Amino acid sequence: MTSFDFDTVHDRKHTGSKKWALYGDDILPMWIADMDFPAPGPVIDAMKKRMNHPFFGYCLPQDEIRSRIVADMAEKYGWQISADDIVFLPGVEAGFNMALNSELEAGDGLLIQTPIYNPILTAHKHWGLTSVEAPLMPSQAGYVIDEEVLEAGFARSKAFLFCNPHNPTGKVFTATELALIADACIRHDLLLISDEIHCELVFDDRKHIPIASLSPDIAKRTVTLMSASKTYNIAGLKTSFAIVQDPALRQRVNAARSGLVDSVNVFGLQATLAAYESAGEWRKQMIAYLEGNRDYLQAEIARRFPKIRMIAAESTYLAWLDCSALDLPDAPQRFFLDKGKVAFSAGSDFGADYTHYLRINFGCPRSLITEGLDRMEAALKG
Structure with missing residues (x-):
């Protein structure tokens, strides 16, 4: 059985990717519902x-x-x-x-x-x-x-x-x-x-x-x-x-x-x-990788940011984070974009009552999740 690689980070800058082009080259994008995995081989x-x-x-x-x-x-x-x-x-x-x-x-x-x-x-x-x-x-x-x-x-x-x-x-x-x-x-x-x-x-x-x-x-x-x-x-x-x-x-x-x-x-x-x-086998292995990403993100959020509430996703590659208890000076999306150089989806995009929330895309190599969390941590320490 073929084993698929979801760990390699591929450079998507300057390819016309909306995810990677909207913000500057120094911003890590973890927002739009677009995974950072290549399409399956049979599709290509x-x-x-x-x-x-x-x-x-x-x-x-x-x-x-x-x-x-x-x-x-x-x-x-x-x-x-x-x-x-x-x-x-x-x-x-x-x-x-x-x-x-x-x-x-x-x-x-x-x-x-x-x-x-x-x-x-x-x-x-x-x-x-x-x-x-x-x-x-x-x-x-x-x-x-x-x-x-x-x-x-x-x-x-x-x-x-x-x-x-x-x-x-x-x-x-x-x-x-x-x-x-x-x-x-x-x-x-x-x-x-x-x-x-x-x-x-x-x-x-x-x-x-x-x-x-x-x-x-x-x-x-x-x-x-x-x-x-x-x-x-x-x-x-x-x-x-x-x-x-x-x-x-x-x-x-x-x-x-x-x-x-x-x-x-x-x-x-x-x-x-x-x-x-x-692409059924690719999908099966990709789902297993995403489950691992979700569990890793859940554990790291609890360890690094105990004031952030995250209910584990049952599906998708999106995590919904309640950042209310952080008591930030700005909306969380703006704060982490400006101070941490990491881009999430703003909670206010999902309803007027969700200003203090973030949506994170964890459909990416796990190393990018770690980098995003590191940037969040640096922003809060700063």
């Missing part, structure tokens, strides 16, 4: 092979990739879908905005669970919707739903923009929690838009459950959004897909492209197919 090989054919015109997704996704849903989740259920998109963000544009009207309520990553947090603004927040609550057992608050939110909303696995907390929703959500959406006649882009990045032998797989009743009102981009580190290839099992809903959502959402990238389709067909 597939793209090289496609490069040998010197035509890169407009493309249509072929039966091969549709069939692969259908098989993947059955093999990984026991979810039976058809090839016709799949709508290819250049990004998950485009997908949920298409669905909102298609199905909601100005003034309608849009339910979200804060803290939540910024494109979901601000999606209501594009369509004149009313944001309805039902925060996830930290507990000894992880992040949990406040059922009364969530139920009140359902009553005020026309759609629920759901994120599972959840960004930034890393929560993986249980079968019981998903059943509660599905039942509420059906009772209140809500559209459910489920962003499941991190579905292959779950830890500790947990299993991701697509919420639309629970029953035909919830499936017919759900737009599920997925992509190979996060798991296989190919986000720049701009390829994702929606699974919409109700034909009328699918037709309306797809029609909401409105001349704004174009076809997908020819290389993205090749990369996605190769990832799902041939």
Whole structure:
């Protein structure tokens, strides 16, 4: 069996990488959800092979990739879908905005669970919707739903923009929690838009459950959004897909492209197919490495920064840190950027109540995590 190397640090400066280009060369970037691991070998090989054919015109997704996704849903989740259920998109963000544009009207309520990553947090603004927040609550057992608050939110909303696995907390929703959500959406006649882009990045032998797989009743009102981009580190290839099992809903959502959402990238389709067909072992070893990174980060945060609270992520490569007790003179993101030359995602990007939080990307060689912690420590000592 091939053993993959996740420890080597690769120089990504001056490659057009948003992660490494936004700040100066002296800043260590640990912010945007972009891993510092090379894409899997089969993905790179597939793209090289496609490069040998010197035509890169407009493309249509072929039966091969549709069939692969259908098989993947059955093999990984026991979810039976058809090839016709799949709508290819250049990004998950485009997908949920298409669905909102298609199905909601100005003034309608849009339910979200804060803290939540910024494109979901601000999606209501594009369509004149009313944001309805039902925060996830930290507990000894992880992040949990406040059922009364969530139920009140359902009553005020026309759609629920759901994120599972959840960004930034890393929560993986249980079968019981998903059943509660599905039942509420059906009772209140809500559209459910489920962003499941991190579905292959779950830890500790947990299993991701697509919420639309629970029953035909919830499936017919759900737009599920997925992509190979996060798991296989190919986000720049701009390829994702929606699974919409109700034909009328699918037709309306797809029609909401409105001349704004174009076809997908020819290389993205090749990369996605190769990832799902041939990169399973790479993914398995990468998940194990990420689990080790999470555990290392958890232990080091507790040892070096006992005032920082970190609840272990159940998925993703993102850690959500409560820095309230540090009593810093600035917001933590600004403080560590200015004083430590390390860039994290600002908590305020995930909701107005999270100014004292940080999101850290630990999808990188472990030595970079150590360097980032060293910089944090130096900033606090300084």
